[in-house]
Amino acid sequence: MVSERTDGEWSWPGGWGDIGLTPSEVAIKVVKEESGFDVRAIKLISVLDKKCHPHPPSLYHVYKISM
Numbered sequence: 001m002v003s004e005r006t007d008g009e010w011s012w013p014g015g016w017g018d019i020g021l022t023p024s025e026v027a028i029k030v031v032k033e034e035s036g037f038d039v040r041a042i043k044l045i046s047v048l049d050k051k052c053h054p055h056p057p058s059l060y061h062v063y064k065i066s067m
Contacts, residue, residue, distance in 0.1 A: 027067040
């Protein structure tokens with residue numbers, strides 16, 4: 001978990017996926033950027049599709065991937 005800069009609350013590291021990187025590469029990069037830790041992505045935990053949940057309409061189709 002990392003402390004958010006905006007409000008000091010704790011959350012999982014996260015961010016937008018970069019074009020050209022695999023989900024595993026993005027997870028490793030985000031954890032390093034937000035916590036300073038070197039990690040390995042071992043297992044996919046979940047994939048949530050924003051359009052399948054009660055969110056307001058969006059111009060973008062977004063997936064949330066947890067590893």
